[in-house]
Structures are given as structure tokens and as C-alpha cells.
Amino acid sequence: MVFSVKLSCILVEEIKLVKEKVKPIKGLFKLTKWVEDNGLKRADVTNSPRPNAELMISTLGLTDFFHNVIIGGECEHAKPAPDPYLKALEVLNVSKDHTFIFEDSISGIKAGVAAGMPVVGLTTRNPEQLLMKENPTLLIENYEDPKLWAILGELEKKAGEA
Template identity: 65%
Template sequence: MPVTESTGLLAQLAPLEAVLFDVDGTLCDTDPIHYYAFREMLLEIGYNNGVPVDEEFFVRNIAGRHNDDIADILFPDWDHEKAMKFMDDKEAYFRKLAPEQLRAVNGLHKLCKWIEDHGIKRAAVTNAPRPNAELMITKLLGLTNFFQLVVVGSECERAKPFPDPYLKALEVLNVSREHTIVFEDSPSGIKAGVAAGLPVIGLPTRNPEELLTRAGATFLIRDYDDPKLWKALDELEKAAAS
């Protein structure tokens, strides 16, 4: 497979120092569970005159966003405490559903082994609440010992789509943005990575490809088994060796 201009850009990052992963939709396909939880809970309160929200509404207003922002979009007339109570209840419902339904994105553990074998630093950078992130990373994906750091948007001054969570990861890991890559699945997350000055590889797990490209993704892969990714990593290895 020939190296495209976009995938070839990864070779310029050699030697690679760090890989930063989003969690929801990037490590595992969580959007169907989040969508189901939102749809059912919004139905219970008669949202949208009792008409279930569709997936287009979910992608446009919810996917990849921080809970504070989602609450503002869904409930502009509610007081903050009431809106956040709904969000907290929804996250608890998600954690109840997740163990039966979550699966890692194809090829994830293969990529994680490659990263470990090459001694590359790694962090999870997410807008998910910490209990969600820790449940997915440790109990559901078996990556307890893989990540050296988990950065949560709500624990930064600003969450994604602002760059703060990614900038914090760079600072704590003590790595250079010129030698770090990001994996993301949402426009919000891609915008955050790009704003931090990082190349972002996009996974259109559930979000339309054109939205990820428009947000600034360097290139897209279908999953971590995608030959395009491994060709790019091979070129990066060759660049580091030379």
C-alpha cells in the first residue's frame, strides 16, 4: 500500500514519544449504549413532546461533548443542579448497561502491545466522568496496567473541544507535541487535539467521516487493524531508525 501524504506525515514525528487515546468510541464503541440511555431517560421525562430522539440528534448534540455542555443543550431552562442530576443518573445507567455490551475496537490490544513493545508513553484523555473511564479501562478492556495517566476533562480548566486535557497529558507525561499522536472518534475530540498542536488519527466509529475530516483529522482509519495505520507506523519506525 503506498504511503499517502497524510499517513506519511506520521514519519515526521519520529521518534514517537507518546500516544494519547480518547476513551468513548475510540477504545470501545460506547455510542450505542449512550444513545440508548439518553433516548430512554429523555422519554421518561417527556422530552421532545414524548418523541424519541434519533441518532442524528445524538451525533449533533451529544456525542463527544462534556456533560456540562450536553446539559446546557438539552435543558437550557433547567437550573444547573437539576440538569446535572439527570446527567449523573444517565451515567449510572450507562455503567449498568456497559458490562454486557461493550467490546474493544478491533485491533486495540494489538496496537497497545506495539506501543508497549516500543517503550512509548501513553495516556487516556477523555470527557467521560472518571468512574466511567475507569470502568471501561480497567474492568471492561483489561488495560489497567497499560495507561500511565488518565486525564478527565472535568478535572481540567476546560474540557474538550478546548485543548486543555491534551495539554495536561503532554505536561504530565513530559513529552513533546512534535513527537506525540492522538486517536479520536468525535469532532469535539479532534478539535481539542488539533488545538493542542497534535496530529489526530480519526476513527469514524459512529460519527460521519466528513465531520471528522472537517474537524482536522490528519487521516482516518476504520479501526486499529486498518492497513493504513500499520503502514504509517512502519514508515514511522523506519524514520526513527534512520
């Protein structure tokens, strides 16, 4: 009983630390608004264990934003294999031809490219030169990057014309 109480106290402290330390990438809420305004389906695809992923999503206030959470460890193969992204396509019932991915990890970019989808790489955790080796479609510093918004504007225009 004492052990479980200590464990609970440690978990409470870790959760408190996460909530204090986790900050959204610049422009995240502008991007989520754009995604919602354009009615896009969305999934969080991660190699993090489910409790960690759900804690991060909740801490950032994105619980209602994602339609699904796909955990790499719950797929046959985790990233860098394409399996988690292919599962997301299946669960969301969307085509890879109308999908794009945001990734900040080398294994995630590899997985997205292997799944045949355009990948927007974020330089928030890894140096640009390492990420570029994995062939992302676009590399950005954060979600306010003008290159990203130029492309999103083009997508919006094409959708309006269709």
C-alpha cells in the first residue's frame, strides 16, 4: 500500500512537471484552427506509449482536436515502418493522395515517406541536415513558417475551385 501511494505521488509530480514544461510549438493553434475550419480529418500518430501521448494531447488542450490516436507500439511495426501512418489512413478512411503529415522525428519522417505521403518536417528536435536526409516534402521551423502558409493557401484555393 505504501508503495502505491509513493508511486501515485511520483506520477502526480511528473504530470505536474509535464503541464508546467510542455509548451506548444509556435503557431500550433493557428494551424489547428485552419485544419478545423477546412474540415480535415486528423489523427495523432506517435511511438509514445498511449498514457504519455494522451497526457501530452490533454496538456496542450488538443483532446477534442484529434479524431484518433494511433500508437506505433499497437501496430505490427512502429515507426520508422509506415504501419502507423497506414493504420491512420485506414481508421480515418482517407486516401494518402489527400493527406499530409507533420513530423519532428527522423523515424517519423521515414515512416511518412515510406507510406507515400507528403511530410512536413519540423526542426524543433533535430538539426535540419539530419531531417533533410529523410526527404521530407518541406522543412519548417514552426507552424508560423511562411512557406507552410503559402502551401496551405494554395491547398485552400484548389479546394475552393474543385
